[in-house]
Amino acid sequence: MAIEEEIKQKSGLTMAIDESKHEDNDDNHVSALCASSCYPDIIQDSLYILYAFIRDNYGRNIPEVESLVAHPIDYVRAVKDAGFEIVDGACDQVLDLVSLRKRLLDFVDNRMVYIAPNLSAIVGATVAAKLMVAAGGLELLGKMTACNVQLLGSQRRNLDGLSTRLHFGCLQESDILQTFPSALTIGASSVLASACSTAARVDSMGNDLTGNTGKNLREVVVNKINRYCNAGREHSDLRTNIAEGAPDSKALAGLS
Structure with a gap:
């Protein structure tokens, strides 16, 4: 058992x-x-x-x-x-x-x-450790592209080997991705993965033991995702207004 x-x-x-x-x-x-x-x-x-x-x-x-x-x-x-x-x-x-x-x-x-003080500052110690272990070390993690970092720790979800839902591995457990809507998860995950790779390079070289670089990167990530969220809401409101306004325009055209 x-x-x-x-x-x-x-x-x-x-x-x-x-x-x-x-x-x-x-x-x-x-x-x-x-x-x-x-x-x-x-x-x-x-x-x-x-x-x-x-x-x-x-x-x-x-x-x-x-x-x-x-x-x-x-x-x-x-x-x-x-x-x-x-x-x-x-x-x-x-x-x-x-x-x-x-x-x-x-x-x-x-x-x-x-x-890894800077990587931990971005995603937390537990997620940072999982990323580091999955990548094979900080140096290798720092050399990875964002798309590969996104997949670290991912597992297939069903018996035939095909996943029925989006899965981003360890990064999905970070508080940043847990905060934002699932519709933005792909873009948010890419931004976060890129920051993690940068932080891992800094940590592997020992350039910043204070973690301040990671804190700054986290702030950049959060601000960028917030802008995506706001832009998405504005785009959604615009589409709603157009959809609601279309029948009125046709009705007015018929009365003229």
């Missing part, structure tokens, strides 16, 4: 993290960072399964609790305190995995501030 494997593997992963904190070895840092950037997503999938199991088995007997405790983790804690034996082990696994996930994310945040 995937969840059980997750519990078995976590001890080795946390040991690698502990060792990387105490040893100035680049290989240790990179290997631990690679694992840490990927594991939170795997853990999240396991948490969904466990939470569904707890809710289905406990909620069947006392459905009122879910309406009173909205947050899933608080719900699991409440069920754990209630001492419902059937789901007690699942509750322990959830709380254990939540603690591990937080530890992994904290580790990624702390390391990426030093490894």
